Amino acid sequence: MSLLALHNVNKSFGPLKALNDLSFEIGENEVVGLLGDNGAGKSTTVNLISGIHQPTSGHISVDGKKQSFTCRRDSAEAGVETIYQNTALVDSLSISRNIFLGREIANRFGMLDLKAMRDISMQVLESAVHISGIDSPDKLVGDLSGGQKQAVAIARAVFFKRRVLLLDEPTSALSVRETEALLGQVLKLKAEGVSSVLVTHNLYHAYQVCDRFVIMSHGTKVLDVRKADTTIEELTQHVVLT
Numbered sequence: 001m002s003l004l005a006l007h008n009v010n011k012s013f014g015p016l017k018a019l020n021d022l023s024f025e026i027g028e029n030e031v032v033g034l035l036g037d038n039g040a041g042k043s044t045t046v047n048l049i050s051g052i053h054q055p056t057s058g059h060i061s062v063d064g065k066k067q068s069f070t071c072r073r074d075s076a077e078a079g080v081e082t083i084y085q086n087t088a089l090v091d092s093l094s095i096s097r098n099i100f101l102g103r104e105i106a107n108r109f110g111m112l113d114l115k116a117m118r119d120i121s122m123q124v125l126e127s128a129v130h131i132s133g134i135d136s137p138d139k140l141v142g143d144l145s146g147g148q149k150q151a152v153a154i155a156r157a158v159f160f161k162r163r164v165l166l167l168d169e170p171t172s173a174l175s176v177r178e179t180e181a182l183l184g185q186v187l188k189l190k191a192e193g194v195s196s197v198l199v200t201h202n203l204y205h206a207y208q209v210c211d212r213f214v215i216m217s218h219g220t221k222v223l224d225v226r227k228a229d230t231t232i233e234e235l236t237q238h239v240v241l242t
C-alpha cells in the first residue's frame with residue numbers, strides 16, 4: 001500500500017484548470033521527483049498535499065485512508081512536512097524556538113523549557129542534519145543561509161517524526177556544498193523511513209536521489225517511471241517536449 005496517494009485530483013482556479021485528473025503515489029521509503037516545466041502544476045500539487053489548497057474534485061489518501069486537508073496543520077498531523085525555499089520560519093526567533101514553534105516544551109511550572117528545547121535542537125541538528133556552520137541553537141534564524149534555514153525545517157520534521165517531506169525547489173538558492181548536503185539528507189532520511197517528494201527544475205539533482213519520477217505538463221501527468229526504467233535523457237525529453 002502507498003504511504004500517500006493522489007486520486008484523480010482536479011484543481012481549478014476560476015476558469016484555469018491547474019491540475020487535470022492527477023493520480024500518483026508516494027511509497028514507503030521512496031523519493032519521488034515531481035518534474036515539469038513552468039506552470040506544469042508542481043507547486044499546486046505540493047500545496048494540495050500540504051493542505052494550502054483543496055482539490056476541486058478527487059482526493060488524497062494517507063495509508064489508504066481518505067483525507068481532507070484544510071490547512072497545513074491537518075497535513076502535518078497526517079505526517080507531512082512541507083519545506084519551501086523560503087520556508088516558514090520566524091527570522092526573529094532562535095533556531096531552537098523555530099524547531100519547537102507551536103509545540104513548545106513546558107517545564108513543570110508551565111514555563112517554556114528553553115534548556116530542553118536547546119538541548120534537543122542541538123542533538124537533532126547534529127545527528128540528523130549535517131549542514132555545516134550551525135554551531136548554536138541560539139542563533140537567530142534570520143542570520144542563517146538558505147541551506148541552513150532548510151536544515152532547521154528538516155530538523156523540525158525529523159524531531160516530530162514526519163513521514164513525508166515535500167521539498168519545493170529546495171536547491172534553487174543553495175551553494176553547491178549546501179545542495180550536496182541537502183540531497184544527502186534526503187537519502188539519509190529515506191534510510192530512516194522518511195519519504196520525500198522533490199520538486200525541482202534541476203534534473204541532475206533529481207536523478208541523483210529519486211527512486212521514481214512523475215513528470216507533469218499543463219496540469220496532466222505525462223510520465224510516471226522508476227529510475228531503473230529510464231535515463232536522464234528520457235526525462236529531459238519529456239520535460240522539454242511535452
Ligand SMILES: Nc1ncnc2c1ncn2[C@@H]1O[C@H](COP(=O)(O)OP(=O)(O)OP(=O)(O)O)[C@@H](O)[C@H]1O
Binds near residue numbers: 013037039041
Ligand atoms: N493561486 C492561484 N491562482 C490562480 N492561478 C494559479 C494559482 N496557483 C497556480 N496557478 C496557475 O496554475 C498553473 C500551475 O501553476 P504551478 O505554480 O502549480 O506550476 P509549477 O509547475 O509549480 O510552475 P513553476 O515551475 O513555474 O513554479 C499555472 O498556470 C499558474 O498560473
